[in-house]
Amino acid sequence: MPNPKHITERIFQGPQKYIQGPNAIKNSGQYLKALGKKPLLTVDDNVYEIAGKNLISVLEKNGFTIHRARFRGEASVKEIDRLTVEAKDAQVDFVIALGGGKTIDTSKAIANHLGVPIAVMSTTASTDxxxxxxxxLYSEEGLFESYRFYQWNPNLVLVDTSVVINAPPRMLAAGIGDALATNVEARQARYSVNFGGGMPTELAGAVCRTCEGTLFRYGKQAYEANKTRSLTPAFEAVVEANTLLSGLGFETGGIAAAHAIHNGFTAIEAMHGLMHGEKVAFGIVCQLILDGADTAELERYIDLMLSVDLPITFELLGIPKVTDAELRAVAKAACAPTETIWNMERAINEDIVFHAIKGADTASREFIRRTGWRKSA
Ligand SMILES: [Zn+2]
Known part of the structure; x- marks a missing residue:
């Protein structure tokens, strides 16, 4: 249902500052000092060991007083409320999110509750x-629940690529899946209201196209570089595509069926071990099928996604025996009234989506059979 309220304003929004490079944590004091002196540092135990200790020692040398909050793993209302109370007691003056997508989304909610600035420090390039x-937001069991919107984007986004290069290549691939959806979905959503509440700008379209072009040029090369921890220009380019270009692109360009179908798949328990971008990748194939993409176009995307080992068949998703009843439940959830699938310009209903999901698996399987693709080592 593109633009049912006849909104005429074009809106583009983004973070105030984006910094990416191999010394970003080492140099972070100079960027963070504009935000305050007493940050809440939201970080899980794993990332604390990998990057948290180092960040704390850098910041303490720069005169910051850090209150460390232990993130327990799910971006749920309960976790947000728990950490918000902790932050209030500690009287922090800004928030630092250190980690992946769920840590970041939880921290944004905390900063919003407190009315303080937030710096996002990604340790992976796995989501936008x-x-x-x-x-x-998700339930404590990991089911998609809702989107929560804020008045302002993060004040600062800082990506230390010397940390990101040490994350498993699977995370970069998931980020590629998420980022590859950006242009595919924005093309469909170009007459729909974006996440800023306005219409997409020309710049949003350019950002989405650049995101996609970067992934086709460098995605595979960056994935291979990640395996040997080689911090190459291709790797830097893909980190930027996954984080900045995809982030600006989806927010101001809009999303459509790929993410709605992803949200539907969160209802299948057997897929809970998969990453966001891995499920979105399969959603891309579904959306292209739904949109009647021709074979050459469809296979261009399938080829790129398989080249970085994204799971785009039922078997690769770990649900080889998924039933029609389960897939119908996914289609039903994807077609919830509040879902972004209604940004599609095509006719949509549960039945059409159910068949597109089956068609996506069929198309990817056929491509694999014909090309002899094998998961890389
Ligand atoms: Zn996404």
Whole structure:
């Protein structure tokens, strides 16, 4: 249902500052000092060991007093409320999110509750959560629940690529899946209201196209570089595509069926071990099928996604025996009234989406059979 309220304003929004490079944490004091002196540092135990200790020692040398909050793993209302109370007691004056998408989305909600600035420091390039003024919230069991929107985007997004290069290549691939959806979805959503509440600008379209072009040029090369921890220009380019370009692109360009179908798949328990971008990748194939993309166009995307080992068949998703009844439930959830699938310009209903999901698996399987693709080592 593109633009049912006849909104005429074009809106583009983004973080105030984006910094990316191999020394970003080492140099972070100079950027963070504009935000305050007493940050809440939201970080899970794993990332604390990998990057948290180092960040704390850098910041303490720069005169900051850090209150460390232990993030327990799910971007749920309960976790947000728990950490907000902790932050209030500690009287922090800004928030630092250190970690992946769920840590970031939780921290944005905390900063919003407190009315203080937020710096997002991504330790992976696995989602496009860092730059946006919204959080995706899940139940404590990991089911998609809702989007929460904020007045402002993060004040600062800082990506230390010397940390990101040490994350498993699977995370970069998931980020590629999420980022590859950006242009595919924005093309469909170009007459729909974006996440800023306005219409997409020309710049949003350019950002989305650049995002996609970067992934086709460098995605595979960056994935391979990640395996040997080689911090190459291709890797830097893909980190930027996954984080900045995809972040600006989805927020101001809009999303459509790929993410709605992803949200539907969160209802299948057997897929809970998969990353956001891995499910979105399959959603891309579904959306292209839904949109009647021709074979050459469809296979261009399938080829790129398989080249970085994204799971775009039922078997690769770990649900080889998924039933029609389960897929119908996914289609039903994807077609919820509040879903972004209604940004599609095509006719949509549960039945059409159910068949597109089956068609996506069929198309990817056929491509694999014909090309002899095998998961890389
Ligand atoms: Zn996404």
């Amino acid at each position: 959560a860092p730059c946006s003024a919204l959080s995706v």
